[in-house]
Amino acid sequence: MSIHSNLEKIKNHINDKVTLVAVSKTKPLEDIKIAYDYGHKDFGENKVQELIKKAQDLPNDINWHMIGHLQRNKVKYIVSFIYLIHSVDSHKLLSEINRQACRIRKIINVLIQVDISEDGSKFGFSETNVINYLENFNIDDYQNIKIKGLMGMASFSYDEELIKKQFTLLNKIYQKFKKKFEFEYLSMGMSGDYKIALNCNSNMIRLGSNIFGKR
Ligand SMILES: *Cc1c(COP(=O)(O)O)cnc(C)c1O
Numbered sequence: 001m002s003i004h005s006n007l008e009k010i011k012n013h014i015n016d017k018v019t020l021v022a023v024s025k026t027k028p029l030e031d032i033k034i035a036y037d038y039g040h041k042d043f044g045e046n047k048v049q050e051l052i053k054k055a056q057d058l059p060n061d062i063n064w065h066m067i068g069h070l071q072r073n074k075v076k077y078i079v080s081f082i083y084l085i086h087s088v089d090s091h092k093l094l095s096e097i098n099r100q101a102c103r104i105r106k107i108i109n110v111l112i113q114v115d116i117s118e119d120g121s122k123f124g125f126s127e128t129n130v131i132n133y134l135e136n137f138n139i140d141d142y143q144n145i146k147i148k149g150l151m152g153m154a155s156f157s158y159d160e161e162l163i164k165k166q167f168t169l170l171n172k173i174y175q176k177f178k179k180k181f182e183f184e185y186l187s188m189g190m191s192g193d194y195k196i197a198l199n200c201n202s203n204m205i206r207l208g209s210n211i212f213g214k215r
Helices: 003-013 029-037 048-057 072-078 091-103 127-136 160-181 194-199
Strands: 019-023 042-045 063-066 084-088 108-114 145-152 185-188 204-207
Touching (some): 003 019, 003 029, 029 048, 042 048, 048 063, 072 091, 084 145, 091 145, 108 127, 160 185, 160 194, 194 204
Parallel strands (some): 019 042, 019 204, 042 063, 063 084, 084 108, 145 185, 185 204
8 A cells, every 4th residue: 555545545534623643753754755745744753863853854844743752851952843742741841841942932832641541551641640730730830832632542452442431531631621721632543543532532643554554
């Protein structure tokens, strides 16, 4: 299957309120270029170094999404060009993004990552912690950040009921804070589980292998 036909197939499956983030991690520039020339603008990477390199070498109207764990000391390298950081998993990281964004007088869009998987292998706030955090969060204290929504990854499992339960939980938290933060993005769903995620109200899916093939 070609990157073109994969994209075509997926785009026919989803409605235009859903943002498709093409996860290009580990894939060469040529693959991204093919998707880009086809008209695709949203790409996701999970490593800062790779992200910077690709952003330098590719057209600058690409929307770059940081979807992997982000170390605080690397925030400064991406704030100037990043479109959306999906992986804010601690208050310290959020403060650092705000600080670096302030330095260059920008507002950075972020999502709060929630660990819905219950296997403890994923980054993110726990359910209880994220609820506490968002309840007590004073938006005016962080002028250079806009929390646009939530991101989560379900367990790697064939148990569709379990995955559905985890996505439903994330949507519940999303709905609870939607008004306060004017949320726009619920980022959940990968190649293996995006159909379940869309049924649970996801409007941003992150697909790698379905588009670019196995890694
Ligand atoms: C790699 C990755 C994806 C895409 O995974 P696929 O199974 O290839 O679709 C999505 N989200 C995150 C956070 C990832 O690290």
